[in-house]
Amino acid sequence: MRLSSIFIIATTFLAAGIISLVTASFAVTMIEENSEYGVRQALDEKGLTWAEVHSNGLQVYLTGTAPSEANRFLAVSTAGSVVDAARVIDKMELAQSQRLTPPHFSLEILRNDSGISMMGLIPAGTDRDALISDLADIVGEDDVSDLLDVADYPVPDGWEDAVRYGIEALDRLPRSKISIDAERVRVIAMADSEDAQRKLEAALTRAAPAGLRLGLEISAPRPVITPFSLRFLIDEDGVRFDSCSADTEEARDRILQAALRAGLTGKASCTIGLGVPSPNWAKAAEMSIKALGKLGGGSVTFADADITLVAVEGTAQGTFDQVVGELENSLPEVFTLHAVLPKTPDANAEGPPEFVATMSPEGLVQMRGRISDELTRDAAISFAQAKFGSDVVHNSARIDETLPRDWPVRVLTGLEALTQLSNGAVTITPDNVTVTGNTGNQDAKAVISRLLSEKLGEAETFSINVTYQEKLDPVASLPTPEECISRIKEIQGQRKISFEPGSDTIDGASRQTVDQIAEVLKACGPIKLEIGGHTDSQGRETMNQQLSQARAQAVLNGLRARRVLTSSFTAKGYGEAEPIANNGTEDGREENRRIEFKLIRPEPINETETTLEAVERDSGSDAAASEDEGTPDDKN
The missing domain is CATH 3.30.1340.30 (Histidine-containing Protein; Chain: A;)
Structure with a gap:
């Protein structure tokens, strides 16, 4: 091919x-x-x-x-x-399965006379035995009921602090319900009285950890008011209540509204209590206050269903008769009215006999003037010594057998009224009992008014000129936590807290500073406080942190040794982590070596106003509608 x-x-x-x-x-x-x-x-x-x-x-x-x-x-x-x-x-x-969302952990603790019950869901990391032990220390081991469930999830931030605070609150409250989660503690409890309620709210608020939302619902039982009293005055000192009682919130608002229309300004309150003589109490009070406003001055006093209206001296007889007549005819049943138009005194008449008891700010009581007989004198001295102390009572009153028959009652009632004051005087005449002075009890006027109304009778007249002073109030006079920190800073500004070189021992020159700080903290009462230790940057970081912690703890121990209540204080060492000056200079390092006192406060709580301002705002709305830190310590 x-x-x-x-x-x-x-x-x-x-x-x-x-x-x-x-x-x-x-x-x-x-x-x-x-x-x-x-x-x-x-x-x-x-x-x-x-x-x-x-x-x-x-x-x-x-x-x-x-x-x-x-x-x-x-x-x-x-x-x-x-x-x-x-x-x-x-x-x-x-796709990877989504991680399960951790459950909402919550703990509810109920305490009553039967013991303590726990229920809710807690993290497995919570020391359950320690929790039960803490509660057993309060009521006894046999009285703690454990109904808790446990879930194996991480312990939320803030949970341990919230539980610790809840137990502390429970220890103070024999009848309470504490609801706890990691961010909030709600306390529902019953106090024995309004005064105890105020003290508990102040103490619990101060002790709350930082960042914890706190809800306090502490109620006090309505007091039994005997006699159920009200006293309203219009005179040269202004328009005011000496005493105000109401059986319901609606009745309180009606009475305050009537007082506003009669010229009342500023703050006023009405105690809501039990013992009202008639469901028409608010109606009778409104009418009487309105009548007093028409007269232009005087006083109206309620003692249960007995009403005494005293016009101001010089009121025209015709006006007095008309106003009193209208009031008598319109008052609800049960209420009786006794109206008085004082006569103009005779300028040539001799002054009336009197008995005067005074109490000085130091607590010394002196009685002078006239007493009707020897038995009354002995009773007055014994009563005064029992109330004020046997070493502080001095009597210079003389016996006058011509005094009115009710003089012993008036004297003893006046002395009892004096016990409501921090300092002041009681003056007794045949026609009047006058109480003047200062008090740290916001309810003193109401107590004195009820006392005089009950003991002297509806036809007697009396006057009360008592001033509430916050500095005399054992609760309100406490300095605020911010004021406490400010005072501590002033002390540290004059002399710093120093330590022996390389040690956590407070040097001799700084002990006076700690003494002064201790006195401030004693006056402040329980506050949540952090004592922070700080160093400069010289040396190893770990050693600086340990030294700062030891120094902060040494200050805490020093305050405890000076009998300061430190259960709400913590000591924390920051080492060199938070400088306030340049560590490159000796002066800067000296500033960075310091002890700081830092206030720890919970988040604020909104409260509903129930004061006169709220009533005034409501009244104004209705009217409108009708028209159409610290000093350094030494680390050297």
Whole structure:
């Protein structure tokens, strides 16, 4: 065979091979594209848009992240309905399961005369045995009922502090419900009296940890008021209540509104209590206050259902008769009115006899003037010594047998009224009993008014000029926590707290400073306080932190040794972490070596106003509608 023939045959076979290869490649590409397009279209129709489709030859690969195993199986099945299932290669992944959300941990503790009950859900990390032991220390081990559930999740931030505070509050409150979670503690409790209520609220607020939301709902039982009294005056000293009682909040608001219309300004309050003589108390009080306003002055006094209205001296007889007549005819049943129009005194008449008892700010009591007989004198001295102390009472009153028959009652009643004052005087005449002075008890006026109304009788007149002074109030006179910190800073500004070199021992020169700070903290009462220790940057950081902690603890121990109540204080060492000056200079390092007293306060609580201002705002709305830190310590 010739060479040319061989070449032609070989060329023919080569061309045929190339054509076959091209044809096969084109066919594979067509199959890949059609398979990929068909599967993707089917997946999109079923909402499986998260799945990706890739083909390689006859194989179809599914990739992507399936939300669940069910979605993954559905994607494979859908692809197998378009192409042969054997050609489908599953390369999909499953989305990781979301972590379970931790439950809401809460603890509710109930305390009553039967003991303590706990219920709720607490973290497994909470020391349950220690919690039960703390409660057993309050009421006894046999009186603690444990109904708690436990969940194995991390302890939330703030949980331990909230539980510790809740136990501290429970210890103070024999009848209470404490609801605790990591961010909030709600205290519902009953106090024995309004005074105890104020003291508990102040103490619990001061002791609350920083950042804790605190809800206090401490109520006091309504007092039994005997006699149920009210005394309203209009005179040269202004328009005011000496005493105000009401049986309901609605009655209180009605009485205060009537007083506002009669000219009352400023703050006023009305005690809500039990013992009202008639459901029409508020109506009778409104009418009487309105009548006094028409007279232009005087006083109106309620002692249960007996009303005494005393007009101001010089009131026209015609006006007096008209106003009193209208009031008598409109008062509700049960109430009786005794009206008095004082006569103008005779300028030439001799002054009336009197008995005067005075109490000085130091507590010394002196009695002078006249006493009707020896028995009354002995009774007055014995009563005064029993109330004020046998060493502080001095008597210079003389016996006068011509005094009125009710003089002994008036004298003893006056002395009893004096016990409500911090300092002041009681003056007794045949026609009047006058009480003047200062007090730290906001309810003193009301107590004195009820006392005089009950003991002297409805027809007697008396006057009360008693001033409440916050500095005499054992609760209100406490300096605020901010004032306490300010005083401590003043002391540290004069002399810093220093330590012996490289030690946590307070040096001799600084002990007087600690003495002064201790006296301030004793006067401040329980406050939440952090004593922070700070150093400069010299030395190792770990050693500085340990030294600052030891020095802060040494100051805390020093205050405790000086009989300061430190249960709400903490000591914390910051080391060199919080400089206040440049550590590159000696003066700067000296400033950075310091002890700081930092106040820790809970978040503020919104309270609903129930004072006269709220009544005034409501009254104004109705009227409108009708018209149309510390000094450094030494680390050297």
